């Protein structure tokens with residue numbers, strides 16, 4: 001049976017906790033393997049906050065290597081003790097992280113993970129990631145759906161050799177064990193006609209999922225923690241590393257239904273991921289009258305009519321052997337500023353990919369709207385923080401650099417969210433100035 005990760009919730013507006021980063025043996029199906037964990041579990045504890053809360057977290061590093069922490073998707077300061085991925089927490093150090101979650105933070109599913117350049121892929125592959133939920137999504141639902149069962153569907157894989165998760169010389173596309181909430185092919189219970197909220201998140205380091213649930217659709221309420229203004233139903237969801245979908249699932253007639261990832265290729269220079277069973281949805285028990293699902297949901301913040309305050313072109317490329325990865329022809333240098341943006345503007349970026357594989361683009365601290373893919377208009381129904389850039393293709397996005405919190409100005413990064421690509425160069429620094 002599917003089990004939820006441990007939960008740590010804010011109390012009276014503050015989430016105060018310690019995450020201990022340490023090697024730990026974990027059990028996945030019938031295997032016991034050595035992972036790197038937050039508080040001892042392969043899937044770290046889920047942190048739950050409300051908009052406007054404060055996070056006061058101590059990261060205690062019991063590894064033999066440096067680590068740090070990133071709060072993926074959060075509109076918080078990238079500086080000082082905040083969501084600052086330029087920090088490095090040495091072995092045997094305890095470090096404070098203090099984040100003021102803005103009252104305007106969109107409600108939905110986020111996550112946290114190690115973001116130390118050069119070690120982020122090995123560390124996240126080995127287990128260093130967990131969910132972060134900003135509560136309030138149910139309150140946007142019709143009254144009869146506000147108390148529905150909520151489930152985490154945490155997608156995370158482990159490639160182990162000799163009982164230890166591989167961290168050196170990671171080769172994407174090798175056989176890996178895909179888990180849901182750290183479990184191997186669990187059963188997920190539902191009643192016929194019952195509506196459930198699933199928080200789907202790919203918090204692995206490198207692999208892509210094309211999710212399908214036999215006989216069921218995913219009714220997407222939020223993408224990357226940003227509620228949509230129009231709910232659409234999908235038979236399949238493309239979930240690259242880092243991506244989240246909050247969806248409604250309505251139980252079909254009594255029976256068993258496979259949750260799987262379909263075979264997926266990221267291109268001739270990329271990877272061929274095989275079809276893999278992930279879990280079984282078991283519909284049983286008293287039938288319920290299927291609720292009418294909403295078609296409208298979050299506020300409409302469509303950026304189509306806005307005036308553009310600046311434009312950038314960003315190029316993703318790689319060397320012929322696929323060992324080094326570039327943004328605008330350069331590998332990451334944390335001492336260099338690659339893009340400067342004026343605070344208070346809405347920017348339009350054209351992200352081109354001149355390689356023969358897809359790369360999921362991600363930027364910290366804010367969300368963007370996809371305007372077009374390969375020149376074809378894209379009818380976005382919300383904002384997001386990850387978009388797959390097609391091989392030999394381009395995506396145009398619009399980003400509001402408008403956080404009401406002036407601390408928001410500073411330096412942060414954008415990168416490919418295949419963490420092996422990020423570690424080998426595919427990341428760049430953005431600075432927002434007055």
Ligand SMILES: [Cu+2]
Pocket residue numbers: 358359360416417418421422426
């Ligand atoms: Cu990439």
